Amino acid sequence: MDRKFSVSPLTMVVVLAAGALFAICIGTSTVSAQTPYEIQVPLGLRPAPIPADNPMTVEKVELGRMLYFDKRLSKKKDISCATCHIPDYAYAEPKPVSEGIDGKKGNRNAPTVINTAYMSTMFWDGREPDLEHQAGGPVENPIEMGAKMADVAADLNTIPEYQKRFQQVFGAPASKDTITKAIAAFERTILSGNSPYDKFVNGDSNALSPKAKAGYELFKGKALCITCHTPPLFTGASFYNAGVGMDKKEPDLGRMKVTGLESDKGAFRAPALREIANTAPYFHDGSVKNLDEAVRFMAAGGRDNPNLFPIFRAMPKLTPDEIDQLVEFMKALSGEYPVVKEPKLP
């Protein structure tokens, strides 16, 4: 826990109280005075794009935080976003694949919410464009939260505290639109940077151990990793077939389900690698438990299959020492991110 930092409810209250002093009026007259939210961008990242129709305010982020933890967003009121994207597990989950309503299992591992503010596509197959569109998905997914947004909204609108907060933030009651906007605003505050890697590339030559430095050279050099895992997020947000799970009887078709293209069969978004040491297990199906095994799999060019992305066939053979160095570099991508606590829910 040493490198993480926590946002306690108390800090939030202090921020809220301080912010109220400088409250300004945004948007239409129906929306109450709100405090613009100043995102603390960690070393190594730039400010993330904020959609024009969903500006960040302290009040909205706090509402989003409540909704992120609120199990009333699920049909049986027993699952929240935080059930699968667990702050103490770097906003991912330690299970290979998610278990949702009635313990139903999906076929994909929950990716971290960290730095999704920067993603131009959502999910392993990129089927949604942004956080606003993404957040409705799990609520209505029959094997995740299994609810209907209209029912969830109606339920929240019976709770006076939520009534008040939705009115204050949006000048409108809870709805699919306002719920997803508030959650998206909250997610945009979950950033990780200021890692040993960031300190190193910003001039602190001692921030990486010699082993991690050697790993960095391999990563951006002969091991070819940087082709698909591009800084600063360590993903280029493109889709590749690495052969993961392609030996299954009914493999997950991945990107092909979105585009219908045979050439996208078994292709998944190259995952972002920040905090990668804290988000085991690995790959879209959570099939690999350890980071060194995941790195070995990648360095060996994935698993052969007819759709394997060509670069994987060109991967150079690495020695066990070189694999170690790459793993050491992966660990240097762990920095600081807010471990948000569950707020008091109304």
Ligand code: HEC
């Ligand atoms: C039952 C477990 C479960 C719950 C509950 C859940 N998620 Fe997810 N989440 C997943 C899985 C699994 C994926 C990957 C699905 C895929 O790629 O098809 C995912 C993907 C995502 C992504 C995309 C990340 C990326 O890198 O593309 C975001 C963001 C996200 N979830 C946020 C949320 C929010 C917000 C909620 C609550 C409204 C939520 N999730 C509820 C399991 C869950």
Ligand code: HEC
């Ligand atoms: C041709 C593009 C490409 C190259 C080159 C590549 N990767 Fe990947 N990487 C991917 C894709 C795609 C996945 C996800 C595969 C899946 O789950 O089906 C992945 C997954 C990973 C994962 C697991 C991430 C997670 O969240 O589960 C790690 C770690 C990783 N790569 C490290 C590396 C390293 C180290 C190298 C260099 C030796 C490398 N990759 C080279 C595309 C690439």
